[in-house]
Amino acid sequence: MVRSLLPLGALLLGSAFLLFAGGVNGLILPVRGEIEGFSASALGLLGTGWALGYVAGCLLTPRLVARVGHIRSFGAMCAIASIAVLLSLLMLTPWVWIPLRGISGFCFAGAAMIVESWLNERADRNSRGRIFGVYTMVNLAATTAGQLALTLGDPSGFFFFVLAALVYSMALLPTALSATTTPTALASVSLDLPALWRNSPIAVFAVLMTGLSNGSFGALSAVYAARVGLTLREVAFFASVPILAGALAQIPVGELSDRFDRRKVLIGIAALALVADGIFVLVSPSGTWANLATAGIFGAAVFSMYPLIVAHANDHASPGTYFQVSGGLLLVFGIGSIIGPTVAGFAMTAYGFTSLFWVTAGGHVLLIIFAVLRLRARPGVAQEDKTAFKVQPIVRTSTPETLVLAEGEEGTAEPT
Structure with a gap:
């Protein structure tokens, strides 16, 4: 190695x-x-x-x-x-x-x-x-x-x-300064929302809500932490602990999603995120450890959602289209990340710093409702037809080339 x-x-x-x-x-x-x-x-x-x-x-x-x-x-x-x-x-x-x-x-x-x-x-x-x-x-x-x-x-x-x-x-x-040879052309990806929706409506809606939630937290978590009175050192941990928790949580979440209907696992994770939202909003934890523990629960839930959503979408994708599906969802996540910080920032200005988690809670509630409706509308994927769950980097730093590196597939679609 x-x-x-x-x-x-x-x-x-x-x-x-x-x-x-x-x-x-x-x-x-x-x-x-x-x-x-x-x-x-x-x-x-x-x-x-x-x-x-x-x-x-x-x-x-x-x-x-x-x-x-x-x-x-x-x-x-x-x-x-x-x-x-x-x-x-x-x-x-x-x-x-x-x-x-x-x-x-x-x-x-x-x-x-x-x-x-x-x-x-x-x-x-x-x-x-x-x-x-x-x-x-x-x-x-x-x-x-x-x-x-x-x-x-x-x-x-x-x-x-x-x-x-x-x-x-x-x-x-x-x-x-490296002698590494120059690689071939970069992978490019298109955003074909109708095709993504036909493949898996819940994947499109869930990844949009996940982008809204994760983007809001990534942009404004330090602001929230500072306004509840955490020191600079504690603010840095408040931003880092959720990412580490999300990375570790992908392993058990992947195991569960390979055994059960991924939509039910997604509902469970969103419910856990909603519990963390509720603690921040209703309990207003005081002290370093209470805030870090709640942030860890929040991160374990929200930062393990994206690979689960991609795995579910790929369960329904035709062979040879996995890159297009995963790349399209990455761009939908980006759209959610554009909307989320804007909404959360204005909400925090108008209604106070806890509004950050009112916004993330709204995204998680909508995700759960939509997932429950889709459970009734479409049967689950047979166990033998599931693709393998893959642990992925935190999506905020993922690109179409990350997908190529992870999957070993070539991306050929032109950006639109």
Whole structure:
């Protein structure tokens, strides 16, 4: 295994730098925004900007790479992301931060796709699973480390902006200096909502609600944590613990979904998320451990939904269309991530910080109702016809190339 991974070390190191910088950048903005007195609605729009840029990056990066190549595109993405972070430091206003956050999302998606295409080129049938597993662990560790780095200094200064910009720049060095061969064209994916709906209505609706919930929490969890009185160190843990819990929860959720109707498992997970929503809204936990424990329950539920939804959609997909189905759902998730932070941010401004979890609860209630209706409308998939559940990275950092790397399929659809 070590022998197969050594040639990929430069790519994995570049990805680690990219995810570390993304973790720092994604958390310092809402934390610093709180210090500067930005409204929750403005901070929610940062999440909206990121999601818009990220979806655009997933759609447009294949065309850019086709024109100027992988290495030039990757270098440009890292450089522009670094510039965007520094401009955020120079201009402390949300109306500049929002478009810059969109640029960061675009560059982050593009750079991740290029790294993944290189990894996919070097993976074969025997090593693909190991490479994808190591890549997933590296990204999870780097993202968490980037978020927890905020516990090491003062967010009211310039240090964390410069750190994120520095590490974004460092991300381009391993690939620029590597002798790794240039891969083939990037996978591209289209958004065909009618086809996705015909394949599985519950998958489309559930992934939209999951994007709404996860996008809201990802953009505004630090704001909520700060307003309930958590320290900076505790805010960093409040943002990181749910991601780790969601990654660990995928294993038991996958086991359950392979044995039972995936829709029933999805209803159960959504109900667990709703319990966490209710605790945040109705109980208003005080103290570090109560908030972290509730956030862990919330993360275990919401961050394990996406792979379950994709597995259910693929149960109904025709052979050879798995990439198109999974890629389309990824874009629907992105649409939910655009809507969620906007709604939650304005709700928090108008009705208070607990409104974040009123918004996520609304998404979970609608998901449960729709899933129950679909249980009555369509029989479950026979056990022998189910596709295998696959553990996946946290979807906020997934791209169409992640799907290719995980599945070993070629994406051929043009972006529309």
